[in-house]
Amino acid sequence: MLKPIVDEELVSALQRIVDDKKRRLCEVGERVRLEQALQASMPLLEERFVRSWFAGLGGDEEKIEAQLRFFSLSVPAGPYAVLAVELDDPGARLDEAPVAERELLLLRVSDIVRRALADRPDCLICKAEDLRWGVCLFGSQEEADAAAASDRAFAAAERIWQEASDAGFSLTIGIGSPISGLDRLAEGYRQAAQALSHKFRLGHGQLISADEVEPGGEAAERSGRLSQGMLDEVNRVLLSGEAERFADRLLADGGLRGAHAVRGQCLGIVSCVQLLLSERNLDLAHSGAAPELQWERLLKLETIADIRQWLIAFLDASARWMEAQCEHKSGAVVREAKRLMEARYDEPLTVKAISDSLHYSPNYLNFVFKQETGQTILEHLTHVRIKAAQKLLRETAAKMYEISRMVGYGQETYFRSVFKQITGLTPKEYREKTRGPGSL
Template sequence: MKTLVIVDDEPSVLNGLTRYVNWPSLGIELAGTANDGDTGLTLILERKPDIVLTDVKMPKLDGTEMAVRLRSLLPSAKIVFISGHNDTDYLKSALQVQAIDYIFKPISRKELTEVLQKVVAELDAEQRERELVGEMQVKLTQSMPFLREKFLLSAVSDGIHTAHPEEKLDFLELSFLRAERYLVLVVLLDDLAETMEPRSERDKQLLSYAVLNIIQELIHRTTSGIAFEKTLGEYVAILTVRGEDGEGDDEESAASTENGLLSLAEAIRDNLGRWLKLSVTIGVGEETGRLDDLPLSYKQAREAASQKWYLGKNRILTVDSMEVADSSRFRLEADTEEAVLSLLRGGDAEGLQALLAGIFERLVYNRSPGFAYERNAALHLVLLSGRVLLEGNLLSADWENRELAVWERALKQETLQDLKLLIETYLLEVCAAVGQKRRGRTGNVIERIERLIGERFRENLTAADIAAGVYLSPTYVSLLFKQETGETLFEYLTKVRVERAKELLLDPQTKFYEVCEAVGYSDPSHFSKVFKKMTGLTPSAFRDRQM
């Protein structure tokens, strides 16, 4: 409901407007009437109506002068003039004070209704506009953190591209970033996957909020600046570096500033570890003299922090950390791959561990190709182990799942040392599985050889005969038997023959030549020499001692 004050020096007009117009039907409440300009102005300032319906020509204070005063005292009021046909000059003067409309006397109810409906509609439109502006202001206030973060993200990623950055800083309530020099810190959460994946979205946001609170609080204690989350697990701090008062030594001042910033970085690392039990790696960029150069400082800080891949986690890393004395490249060559395959096939865990230590030690200095190459090299080692499992008929569904899990975990490792530990552990498991099967298979082969010799020792056996009996090559059988038992095939064959000869010699009825032939010897003299070598006694002396 809009409010209205009527000012007119003619009683008949006031009476008619008061009694015969249905104001509520027009959405208007009559707030009061006055019969001259002075009284009307006082009433209007007291009631502060939305609409003023006033005569133009009145004694004491006419409508025109009253309107002029209202423009400065109550500018929101809508003024509608009432004028006689012979007051044209007054009306022209009145319209110059921006009255919204006018009505000629005698007043037509229809014309009055049309004019006031237009006024009410305009008031409603202005109200809606004010409400809309108010809502937008509230939304702007609510979205200020988002706008500020968007600006900061752009500042470190693309730079500040505006002709008047100071105005932007003031609008976003970032005027404290006006400084002589700037520097960027990048704080990376270590073990990001293990830290974040088990958490709900709410817990992730709470953790991020706590991290930013700690960083911001420590910044405020040391210097001025602002911290924000760039991506999950990556927090960026833009710090202002104020000039020192006085004329101190430039190098001394720079050293003091650097020490202060490193101390801040250490405080951030230590407090996040103490209060949130988080390990973080912090990269420190170099100073820059312009806001436009923030992307360079950010890039330096990010690259420094990424050196934890080589140098380890929970560290403060500067641009100097990226310098490497030995920049030679190391790549997995064919001979290295063959060595890995050979050690895996042989089940040689100790040799494999030593070889892997050498490979990863060289990869530490392999910074030129970048992180991707080292991950690819490590995954190539996993592929080689899969090849060995396939060759040994060991590649079960369980091993396939374990290999897939290693691939997934390898892509999440944040340091080369962590990657080495993961790959080494897996390859040693493969090595153990291959070795276990190899030992089981070898044991079976040895048993078959011993059984064959036990059954055929009376024959004139050769290495080729024994190998054919177990379906293997003579060379492999000879090497395998020696490796597994410590004896040659013929040493074992001789031992079996002598042991059988001892049993036969216990029967005094058995002739010496019969014993010789029974254990595979055709020459008794040769048999006697072999027997004595093995037992220290001749066959006859052995028999006599047993009697």
């Protein structure tokens, strides 16, 4: 300060100090503002990270673990399981709904899932797709094995399903196999989503385990074999009344291990009964045994003995109701089929064409027709056509190929063969025998 100075230089130096101080204060203020904005955005950032993780874009294990710690989220101590939760049949609620109503409804479903798992801080929930939510269920050190992870998954799925049911929503939930490794969450979600694809066959409101439906596994192979023959087996039970023997055989199968597998098998039987009744133009809901009620009852059964009694009672009640309805309807069904064949015998009719016209399944229509008349549909149609051909041979001078076409046969040779098989005469012999001296 004792040295000679230039005033301008001193002022300039002081101004630089002031400017630098201001810049530092601005930087601190900006950082505080950004940190506050970051804290406010944490829920959104966390949701974005979890969604990218479910989609397989989370990176390697080290990066994922760093992200989990940043968001103060649990890091799995062992195997964990993933659920895919899907809103069933949203069309009626969402198709015509305004955007605000649609978003509110989806928020309600999200809230249902979160509320059902509110006491599980060790889980992650995100809206993975438009009508589908992903749930990741971690475990503690005490639950660090695959069996515990599987139990957590089924327990959580049942709680979500029940919460949704109480709120008036139907959800189908796919349950992935227990997995290990942070970078495999997307694989677990894909398994759960793949299980959801079986909703088409099993129906709405199901808990579907990937272990039981995925191709390649022993359980899936067994499930595939059962599904191929199950309709025929259940149909035989409904017709024979052997529900008790069927239940004992089914539940004694060593492949059905655990309550969840047994429940899933029983719900498959409900679906079979529903399909078999629909083939007869009957609705299971009208019998007082609506599928959703069956699932609700099953969830409350705790022992294999209870489930056995439920299954026998359900099959017996369904068989009695079907028999009563079919006895009332079968005569009318046969009359409808006969009228159609007599009106359209000149067309290239098949059993499928007839059943489609009458809105029955081919198997059911043929079964009822045979039971009532002792003939199959095709046997009766053949007699109708031959009877019409006999009349044409007696009363007209039409040529054989013309008569063949007029009664629904495209090939004259085939017509001749069928005619002789039924009457014992060729068409020509029949005409000569039945026409008198004054005939055409």
